[in-house]
Amino acid sequence: MFATYLIGLREGLEATLVVSILVAFLVKSDRRNRLPHVWLGVAAAVLLSVFFGWLIEYTSTSLLQTSESRELFDAITSVAAVVFVTWMIFWMRKAARSIARELRGKLSDALAVGAFAVTGMAFLAVIREGLETALIFYSAAQSTAGGAGRNAMLALIGGILTAVVLGFLLYRSALKLNLSTFFTWTGALLILVAAGIFKYGVHDFQEAGVLPGLNNHAFDISSVLDPSTWYAALLSGMFNITATPSVLEMVAWVAYAVPVLVLFLRKPAAPAKPAPAPTTDAAPAATPAEPAKPAEPAATETTAGTPQRA
Numbered sequence: 001m002f003a004t005y006l007i008g009l010r011e012g013l014e015a016t017l018v019v020s021i022l023v024a025f026l027v028k029s030d031r032r033n034r035l036p037h038v039w040l041g042v043a044a045a046v047l048l049s050v051f052f053g054w055l056i057e058y059t060s061t062s063l064l065q066t067s068e069s070r071e072l073f074d075a076i077t078s079v080a081a082v083v084f085v086t087w088m089i090f091w092m093r094k095a096a097r098s099i100a101r102e103l104r105g106k107l108s109d110a111l112a113v114g115a116f117a118v119t120g121m122a123f124l125a126v127i128r129e130g131l132e133t134a135l136i137f138y139s140a141a142q143s144t145a146g147g148a149g150r151n152a153m154l155a156l157i158g159g160i161l162t163a164v165v166l167g168f169l170l171y172r173s174a175l176k177l178n179l180s181t182f183f184t185w186t187g188a189l190l191i192l193v194a195a196g197i198f199k200y201g202v203h204d205f206q207e208a209g210v211l212p213g214l215n216n217h218a219f220d221i222s223s224v225l226d227p228s229t230w231y232a233a234l235l236s237g238m239f240n241i242t243a244t245p246s247v248l249e250m251v252a253w254v255a256y257a258v259p260v261l262v263l264f265l266r267k268p269a270a271p272a273k274p275a276p277a278p279t280t281d282a283a284p285a286a287t288p289a290e291p292a293k294p295a296e297p298a299a300t301e302t303t304a305g306t307p308q309r310a
Contacts, residue, residue, distance in 0.1 A: 008159020049130025
């Protein structure tokens, strides 16, 4: 449940911030008459995202007839979800400082075109978050609970509602939140969630017969990590850490989590300072000065006049 709540919170807050930027721009520019068009685009994006999530679930449970095909489908969606999560986390870290300016510029261009363009712009700004949420939620629910059950759905909705409340308070300036710290911590946790999804995808590939080693366990710590205990359920629900993983599952978990976490938490290198420009204030010392001519005493003063700048 925690994994799906975190997905709803993170993706929901990103979408809420996007919408609040668009709404604030229209309000401050005295274009309130365009607000319904923004909300129409947001509503269309939400509906399409819900339909996409239902389509994934329907495909897995109804359209695919064999267990091997369902396992292969779940494996492919898991890998796709990991790719989306990784791209989203690093993209947000890079674009966080300029996203507001870019959205205002795109909305300004859309306003110049007309109402339909405003609706389309709002739709495109939100639909990416919605499709990502649907795909990641399905994969996370499958990996942590064996299926997109009621509890996972409630956790996702709870995360989205929390994000909406936080976004509204930020818009009203009733809450101060360090978004950089928030996205750093949630990004690190999502990387661990994605590692669990990737591990589950490898497990599905093994069950589908695509990869070998399903019964070749890396270790068995069921005596310590009893699946019936609350902490085992917590680790499994958050990061898909289980007591008897296969060797390939553990290789996949470590091979993804360690390098991605290192790259994400590494501080960006400070920009190199430009080298000081050479100066031409003084004449070269090695060149002997010519003696001043008696008839032109001002020539020496002109040579040592105001220094030129490079």
